[in-house]
Amino acid sequence: MYKHQRYLRNIFTCFFLFILNAGKSQVKNGREIFLTAGIQYNHINAIDETFSLVPFRGWKPGAIVELAFAGNRLTQDISVKFFSGKLAASPESSYEAKQLFASFKYNRLYLLTGTDKSFKIMFGGSFQSKYVQRKYLDFTNNQRSFEFISSLGAVANFSLVLKNSKFEEMVELIDRVNIPIVGVLYQPAFGSDQTVGNMEGKNGIIDFFKSSHVVSFPDYLEFTNCFSVKKNISHNQFVGLMYDVNIYRISGVRKMRQFIQSLGVSYTFKL
Amino acid sequence: MSISKKSFFSVFVFCAVVAFITLTFSSCKKEFNFKASATNHTAVFNELWKVIDERYALFAVKNVQWNDIYEYYKQLVNDESTDKEFFKLLSGMLDSLRDGHVTLRNQTDTFFYDGFYKPYLHNFSYAVLINNYLHSEFSKSGEIIYKIAGDIGYIYIGSFSKNISDAEIDKVINEMQACKGLILDVRDNLGGNAVLANRLFARFISEKKLVKYEKIKSNIGHEDFYSPQPYYVSPSAVKFLKPVVVLTNRSCFSACNDFVMYMSQLEQVKIFGDQTGGGGSVPYSYLLSNGWQLNYSATVTLSPQLLTIEDGIEPDELITMTPIQESSGFDPLIERAYQYLQ
Numbered sequence: 001m002y003k004h005q006r007y008l009r010n011i012f013t014c015f016f017l018f019i020l021n022a023g024k025s026q027v028k029n030g031r032e033i034f035l036t037a038g039i040q041y042n043h044i045n046a047i048d049e050t051f052s053l054v055p056f057r058g059w060k061p062g063a064i065v066e067l068a069f070a071g072n073r074l075t076q077d078i079s080v081k082f083f084s085g086k087l088a089a090s091p092e093s094s095y096e097a098k099q100l101f102a103s104f105k106y107n108r109l110y111l112l113t114g115t116d117k118s119f120k121i122m123f124g125g126s127f128q129s130k131y132v133q134r135k136y137l138d139f140t141n142n143q144r145s146f147e148f149i150s151s152l153g154a155v156a157n158f159s160l161v162l163k164n165s166k167f168e169e170m171v172e173l174i175d176r177v178n179i180p181i182v183g184v185l186y187q188p189a190f191g192s193d194q195t196v197g198n199m200e201g202k203n204g205i206i207d208f209f210k211s212s213h214v215v216s217f218p219d220y221l222e223f224t225n226c227f228s229v230k231k232n233i234s235h236n237q238f239v240g241l242m243y244d245v246n247i248y249r250i251s252g253v254r255k256m257r258q259f260i261q262s263l264g265v266s267y268t269f270k271l
Numbered sequence: 272m273s274i275s276k277k278s279f280f281s282v283f284v285f286c287a288v289v290a291f292i293t294l295t296f297s298s299c300k301k302e303f304n305f306k307a308s309a310t311n312h313t314a315v316f317n318e319l320w321k322v323i324d325e326r327y328a329l330f331a332v333k334n335v336q337w338n339d340i341y342e343y344y345k346q347l348v349n350d351e352s353t354d355k356e357f358f359k360l361l362s363g364m365l366d367s368l369r370d371g372h373v374t375l376r377n378q379t380d381t382f383f384y385d386g387f388y389k390p391y392l393h394n395f396s397y398a399v400l401i402n403n404y405l406h407s408e409f410s411k412s413g414e415i416i417y418k419i420a421g422d423i424g425y426i427y428i429g430s431f432s433k434n435i436s437d438a439e440i441d442k443v444i445n446e447m448q449a450c451k452g453l454i455l456d457v458r459d460n461l462g463g464n465a466v467l468a469n470r471l472f473a474r475f476i477s478e479k480k481l482v483k484y485e486k487i488k489s490n491i492g493h494e495d496f497y498s499p500q501p502y503y504v505s506p507s508a509v510k511f512l513k514p515v516v517v518l519t520n521r522s523c524f525s526a527c528n529d530f531v532m533y534m535s536q537l538e539q540v541k542i543f544g545d546q547t548g549g550g551g552s553v554p555y556s557y558l559l560s561n562g563w564q565l566n567y568s569a570t571v572t573l574s575p576q577l578l579t580i581e582d583g584i585e586p587d588e589l590i591t592m593t594p595i596q597e598s599s600g601f602d603p604l605i606e607r608a609y610q611y612l613q
Contacts, residue, residue: 045305052558053308053318090307095558119281139556140566160285173282175289189497191326191488191555191569199487199500225292253490259305 031071033271038064038242040264042083044099048134048145049255050190052089056097056134060085064264075109075122075157087134096137101260103130107155107178122157126178132258144193147256149215149248151183151222171231172238178224185220186212190253215252222248228266236270308560312357315561316348319361322557322565323368325491329552329568332581333368337493340367358382358563371524372554374566387548387583388521394545394592394604395458395520400427403600410446413439417446423612424450425605428471431526432463437470441509444474452612453511454605455534456518462525462550472533473507475515475540480504482533483580485553486571499573504533515540516608519586525550531584532574541611542586544604551580 040062047055062083069076081103089095109124133146159174186208189196197207228242244262249255308314320341330337344364352360358375362382365373375382401409405425409418413435416427424447428435447453472482484499517534519542528547534540552568559565574580590604 047305051556053560054558054562055305055307089558089562095562095564119284136556136558139558139564141553141555141569158285158288160281162282173285175285175292177292189487190490190495191328196497199497227289257305 038266151180153180468530
């Protein structure tokens with residue numbers, strides 16, 4: 001890694017820690033807890049250059065569960081997303097790949113605007129872990145590739161609450177942008193479907209530490225944008241529509257690109 | 272619902288923010304490039320050459336000047352040529368690697384290098400084996416054909432591509448326990464799953480054995496490898512530790528080549544027949560942008576002495592089967608093995 005990349009990464013890490021601490025001091029009593037469950041239809045577009053330049057594409061259903069703790073100034077949320085299914089080589093090949101996707105996210109957001117404003121901007125840090133595995137069908141030996149990335153990043157949340165003439169909340173528009181800055185990447189070695197540690201007979205946590213490495217710009221680029229519209233159907237229940245976009249590129253010794261668009265509906269219950 | 276002017280302004284600001292993010296993202300997506308690659312012949316030719324250049328593991332073993340081959344063949348690439356002509360051109364380029372693990376396949380054609388067995392005597396006839404030696408008195412356990420003739424056992428395993436279970440092997444080995452020697456015939460076994468070779472070998476050892484090293488590429492350079500990784504096989508509970516003769520020919524390739532190499536390390540084992548066909552590597556696949564499947568050697572297999580086995584394993588005793596012997600129903604390899612074990 002170049003010197004300037006190291007500096008850049010350190011600056012972002014310090015900034016991330018600053019946001020965490022700033023948020024921590026803002027925790028107030030009376031926080032609200034929201035539990036959201038959603039189903040999504042995901043359009044996946046994956047290019048695993050180790051295997052092919054041909055994109056593997058497909059529409060697959062998936063599920064998302066989110067737990068959010070909203071305070072006056074600080075909001076924290078944890079979400080888990082999962083989907084699995086077959087992707088087809090595009091455009092005209094009969095080859096297929098089975099893909100599994102699982103992600104875990106933790107966001108910690110600090111409100112930058114006034115608590116009584118209808119347009120709110122929140123900013124903070126995020127931690128996310130993602131495991132994506134592809135198993136290619138009808139091929140010799142290198143049937144499997146995967147990447148496990150745990151990253152720290154910056155997250156911004158823009159929300160707008162629309163109220164009716166009685167000043168009752170009607171609809172909330174939310175847009176959230178997440179950009180990971182530094183991460184730990186665990187994936188198979190260049191010329192194998194095994195990891196480096198695994199090749200040396202190491203398994204589990206020892207293999208993980210031996211085979212993973214720190215990644216940042218420009219070897220690891222990721223961008224996530226989640227747009228959602230929520231409407232309350234009672235004082236503690238909401239229904240929503242969501243459209244998420246996630247794109248990432250890993251350019252280490254094994255090159256991987258993936259673009260996922262997800263369209264879904266959600267149901268939120270205020271605990 | 273009536274929305275105030277202030278709310279309209281908020282909506283406008285919000286939409287502007289979302290639009291800005293979307294536009295930024297759109298330009299970003301172009302950089303990521305998710306379009307299918309170009310499939311004209313020149314692009315596919317360059318792609319195939321690059322894949323082999325970066326991932327093929329046997330350049331040093333084969334002593335192939337891949338850059339020179341590129342220079343020669345790139346002049347012959349013509350985007351206007353038919354798929355069949357282009358397939359032939361790529362096959363010619365891949366043929367220069369002289370590697371049975373290098374294959375190219377599309378919907379209608381398959382290229383594979385057959386130079387490891389075609390120029391040589393076959394030294395095996397399945398018809399002769401069945402009609403003149405096994406008759407109809409042989410048994411089968413999964414894919415294994417076997418027979419006991421007096422106090423000599425005979426086993427034929429023609430492939431490692433279909434699964435052979437531990438129970439199927441144990442059944443055969445248990446029946447062979449009364450024999451004083453065993454002929455293990457792996458002629459025409461073009462390989463398959465290396466795990467089966469290990470599974471079979473485990474029946475002929477009494478202690479854990481180092482069987483091979485595998486060198487895996489660590490990066491795109493021709494000499495970029497991780498240090499060789501050792502592979503061990505532990506003995507099975509059911510064993511045969513008496514003298515064994517392994518019969519081989521040039522069509523014993525890949526996993527079969529590995530197996531013969533393992534067996535050649537054992538004192539009680541003799542290899543009779545012709546040199547094996549080689550294939551000391553693990554093949555991996557790559558899907559070209561035009562949908563054609565390329566297989567290439569992705570690793571280097573080395574013997575416990577760290578020697579390459581790509582060119583095959585030499586027999587302890589070279590025995591050939593002439594076409595006259597074959598037509599008269601005589602298999603000199605089986606005859607010599609039987610005589611040796613007696």
